[in-house]
Amino acid sequence: MGKIPPAFRPALSNPNLINPSSMLPSPSNSNSKPRDFPKKNAPHFPGKSRKPQQEPPQSKPTLFKSPSLQDAKTLFNSIINNTSNAADIKFHNSILQSYTSISTTINDSIAFFRHMVKTHPSFAPDRSTYNILLAHSCKSPCSTLSPIHQTLNLMVADGVTPDKVTTDIAIRALCSAGRIDHAVDLIKELSQKHCTPDTYTFNFIVKHLCKCRVLSSVNSFIDEMRKNFGIKPDLVTYTILIDNVCNTKNLREASRLVTVLHKEGFKPDCFLYNTIMKGYCMLSRGSEAIEVYNTMKEEGVEPDLVTYNTLIFGLSKSGRVQEAKKLLRVMVEKGYSPDEITYTSLMNGMCRKGDAMGALALLKEMDEKGCSPNSCTYNTLLHGLCKARLLEKAMKLYTGMKSDGLKLETASYATLVRALCRESRIADAYEVFDYAVETKSLTDVSAYTTLESTLKWVNKAKEQGLAI
Template sequence: MGKFPPSFRSAIPSTSLIKNRPSQQLQQPHYSPKKPTKKNTPQPHETQTPPPHKSLFKTSSLNEAKILFNSLVSTTKPRLPDNLRLHNSFLQSYTSISTLDDSISLLDHMVKTLPSLSPDRSTYHVLLSQSCREPDSSLYSVQKVLNLMVNKGLKPNQVTVDVAIRSLCTVGRVDDAVLLVKEFSSKHSKPDTFTYNFLVKCLCKSRIFNSAYSFIDEMKSSFDINPDLVTYTILIDNVCNAKNIREADRLVAVLKECGLKPDAFLYNTIMKGYCLLNKGIEAVRIYKQMKEEGVEPDLITYNTLIFGLSKCGRGGMKLETASYATFVRALCREGRVAEAYEVFDYAVESKSLPDVAAYTTLESTLKWLKKARENGLAV
């Protein structure tokens, strides 16, 4: 069997152009409690940096790229296989240093040299990603690749939309991404929820909130694309970071009117917003509301509440008796007795409760928990 030259094998990227989407659109924020538990964190010397990727091409010369491809075809025994992924990798390596026109010319040459090679959407997505990186103040380069796809009988789909939008946003062309997603929605394919929410997140980061609201309203009225729970969570997270908790409360009311039910992640986001404003008591109130609506707290919920209490302590705020009892009982039910003692310490140190009252609540909760477990009851 013939083998590929070592330089060609090393140039094939280990990851594809489009990575698998994560199971969640956003990562949940983590907050350390007042007395963080010790964890075995890796030392700096343990971090391994992957070796730099070796480019197959030394220059951007189109002629040299064609010669290299011809060499691969002629020297490989048996004939270079018509593996589309392999050829896409070859093309993608060249796009990293070439112009869009030269990349298109190289693809034409590859097809002529190997007539059995049949480019599909993934091939043109390589060119599409490059077109988004072109120093072009308009979308001419992007339109050029899209027209090329359509002329080859390949209609842009949701993956095409995702590649274009993410590539544009990556290089800071958020306004162009908004224009393009509207054009896709009217002519080709609407974005899926992942792409839609990704663009909303980019708008929130790079523009004032009103631009994100305008985009959401226009996509809803013009293309019947409605915001989902992830969309509202993105908006709420951004307004909370801006310490605009009133707007966060308004957004919660709006999403409920739309028939959406807040989840633990959204409630955690709102609690974080109150904590940033040193309103730990309000965070406890949100926790109560969360429980009343049947939403189960998670690890982040409790870490956020403890973080909020530490902020309260620095601000001189006191913990109400009812809030203290609710928090302690919740932590004990989750088996987080150490954190329950932290809340006890806070209540005593801040003089929110008399020592006896605080201890009595904690002691009765622990006794109840022990008895419930002995009787095999779910807590």
């Protein structure tokens, strides 16, 4: 994938095609790493990255064949009698982790743990040992926190106090199991009885709350944690909240949160500005996105590739293609090389404006600059060419997509099938249908429904003597 289909090269070589390459000066930094346009659930937030908390060691699936407690005890006795690592805490933790991975109840896991301690007195459990049991108790299907309390009580009774790592392991396990209400209850309980969570754990649960609760409920949780335990939201917290409200198109709330953020003494960073611009661009509000961009520069925050791709996407989507091209020049002058996201956004905007041939010329430019088109690029062009009734060029592009095994998106599939049926190329339409089903581009039902409704539409138009 990434090369222009051979059958398509003659069309691109036509001197009558618009070649917009002149609008792009040679990039001054060809080593810029491409980054994706910010998605709804952005996986990265500002701040230093950190290694995961002290997770329990990975299980050894071949160690225990059965969840039977008696079999596990017998196997443990055999292992201890035939190993030279009997005093190694990591060795014991690995065995415990292996058993908990298949144990059906926390009671069996605790019983096995007690057997390990009793059978081999030199085994001195540490906090990480209890964290293994805690992680298992969090995965219990129990509708209460009883198994977790059982493990925590065992931990405290043995003189080991839960710490921030303990809290992090429990909260992440509960959220991963979809038990967000239990996670909220537990984080409050641990904050009151033992220790408050660190910012990473706090922001982790806030992010999960944003996915399944209304904003007022999330704000109530944050306010309660601040008031009762002194945990204040940081820049990452506000970024999570702003990203969430932008995804729900609540830009008024996003603006309010930015004001609160400033009052709290935080300065928005590039990622946060990009998040807000994304919100405006998704609503085709390019002017507001440009205002955020200007504010960003006034505040001394340097735009990055995502910034420019976001704005080019937004301007192109709202029909302001010429402004998007101007911004592209600025982007290149700043040392950022346009990537497949940049080009696809521009193609989309040009196709919306009816300039499918100009969008097609960008495909050649991408190839010349060593930028590989992706599936979205081809689908955008295919849809645009069909809408412009350039069916032969669309079919050449489709042939290239087939050779690369690229999937058809719903919109481009429907548009191509309709264009073919309109030209009475029913056999070709069925071939496109077969390819869509074969590549699982659409479900069988969806692909067939689209084809069937299109054929009915064509037949009805012909019966009524309408030009199609």
